[in-house]
Amino acid sequence: MTSTMLPPESTTTPAPAPAPAVAAAPLPAILGTYKRQAPLFVRGDGVYMIDDTGTRYLDFVAGIAVTSLGHNDPGVNAAVQEALATGLIHTSNLYRTAPGEALAQWLVDHSFANSVFFANSGAEANEGAFKFARRWARSTGHPAKHEIVALRGSFHGRMPGTLAATDRPAYRLPFRPLMGGVTIVERDLDELRTVLDPETAAAVIVEPIQGEGGVRVLDPEFLRGLRALTRERNVLLILDEIQCGLGRTGSFFAYQQLGFAPDMLTIAKPLANGLPIGAILVNEQVARVMQPGDHGTTFGGGPLLAHVAHHVVQRLSDPALLAHVRETGAWFGQQLQGIADRTGTVRAIRGTGLMWGMDVHEPAAAIIGRAFAHGLLLVSAGEHTLRFLPPLVITKAELAQGLDMLETALRG
Numbered sequence: 001m002t003s004t005m006l007p008p009e010s011t012t013t014p015a016p017a018p019a020p021a022v023a024a025a026p027l028p029a030i031l032g033t034y035k036r037q038a039p040l041f042v043r044g045d046g047v048y049m050i051d052d053t054g055t056r057y058l059d060f061v062a063g064i065a066v067t068s069l070g071h072n073d074p075g076v077n078a079a080v081q082e083a084l085a086t087g088l089i090h091t092s093n094l095y096r097t098a099p100g101e102a103l104a105q106w107l108v109d110h111s112f113a114n115s116v117f118f119a120n121s122g123a124e125a126n127e128g129a130f131k132f133a134r135r136w137a138r139s140t141g142h143p144a145k146h147e148i149v150a151l152r153g154s155f156h157g158r159m160p161g162t163l164a165a166t167d168r169p170a171y172r173l174p175f176r177p178l179m180g181g182v183t184i185v186e187r188d189l190d191e192l193r194t195v196l197d198p199e200t201a202a203a204v205i206v207e208p209i210q211g212e213g214g215v216r217v218l219d220p221e222f223l224r225g226l227r228a229l230t231r232e233r234n235v236l237l238i239l240d241e242i243q244c245g246l247g248r249t250g251s252f253f254a255y256q257q258l259g260f261a262p263d264m265l266t267i268a269k270p271l272a273n274g275l276p277i278g279a280i281l282v283n284e285q286v287a288r289v290m291q292p293g294d295h296g297t298t299f300g301g302g303p304l305l306a307h308v309a310h311h312v313v314q315r316l317s318d319p320a321l322l323a324h325v326r327e328t329g330a331w332f333g334q335q336l337q338g339i340a341d342r343t344g345t346v347r348a349i350r351g352t353g354l355m356w357g358m359d360v361h362e363p364a365a366a367i368i369g370r371a372f373a374h375g376l377l378l379v380s381a382g383e384h385t386l387r388f389l390p391p392l393v394i395t396k397a398e399l400a401q402g403l404d405m406l407e408t409a410l411r412g
């Protein structure tokens with residue numbers, strides 16, 4: 001798998017940063033891996049976050065596609081209370097619990113999957129899926145089959161394996177060497193045809209809509225071709241629906257709009273509306289090879305998380321909510337286009353459901369700062385792309401309010 005791989009990254013080790021000449025600034029108690037906005041958020045209320053001065057911010061970020069049911073949702077709060085009332089927050093995976101079994105059964109009943117593994121985050125779900133792919137390959141008599149193939153523009157997480165499958169140099173370069181056996185290729189079927197060797201490739205992982213990579217809706221024809229190709233080459237197809245799944249595109253799973261099922265599917269972000277839980281959904285061929293001891297987690301799918309997630313998935317799969325996402329999402333896209341036409345500040349708009357990206361001429365950070373000053377929370381997806389991921393329960397009136405603030409911010 002060498003001929004069509006992307007050009008190799010430089011292998012020279014970056015020089016250590018020079019020692020600061022002046023006294024170092026005091027260190028924040030929370031490690032400085034994020035540039036955080038200044039206000040101290042103390043409360044949530046539906047589609048608003050409220051700071052310690054009482055200022056309300058309209059939330060078009062939803063904790064990066066997490067709080068799909070909004071903040072302080074009575075149903076979610078009641079589910080937390082019910083779970084707490086049992087007195088059983090955690091048991092470990094050495095024991096059975098009713099909430100964990102009920103959630104797994106619900107996911108099996110509402111998807112292609114035969115079994116579910118619960119993890120604690122998106123990256124962890126993907127890391128697990130990579131292991132499962134290798135386990136499957138070895139167990140089915142292919143000792144050299146280990147390669148994980150990801151696509152140009154992908155984001156699958158920040159852990160060793162998922163970072164190797166993430167196409168963002170700034171995230172990757174300081175941490176080389178990355179996990180071996182992971183290759184990133186162009187989003188192109190001819191390229192994949194050359195790369196996917198049945199003897200060495202175990203799985204392809206793909207986000208049906210690349211979120212961090214700029215909200216790129218992958219062509220359904222390409223994805224269907226990829227499904228056919230992976231079958232033909234005896235390679236597993238993993239769909240990463242961590243950002244685009246669970247209602248965001250107007251169907252419960254994004255793959256349900258594509259007309260095929262993957263072999264594995266990963267979900268996380270909105271699964272418990274803000275409590276940390278992820279999951280790997282697997283089909284029969286993967287489920288049959290996994291044995292006790294092959295994978296594990298202390299916290300994954302604990303009873304409190306699972307009970308809340310069971311409530312959340314029932315809400316997010318409600319046909320009325322999904323219709324609302326499709327309808328308001330299409331309207332929102334039209335409004336973004338209107339803003340682009342009126343302001344001349346926009347290069348392109350992409351998206352579906354309530355997941356949209358807007359390429360802007362200015363650095364996205366400058367617009368996000370101005371929107372923030374007007375009371376609107378936005379997030380970027382790359383240096384020149386604004387990303388819109390509002391709670392799925394947001395109304396058209398609330399979206400319109402945010403669009404006004406966005407237009408003002410774009411005008412400078």
Ligand SMILES: Cc1ncc(COP(=O)(O)O)c(C=O)c1O
Nearest residue numbers: 121122123155156157211242243
């Ligand atoms: C598509 C996708 N996969 C994986 C991840 C990683 O999830 P987490 O941050 O929960 O580890 C993300 C997070 O943004 C994501 O968008």
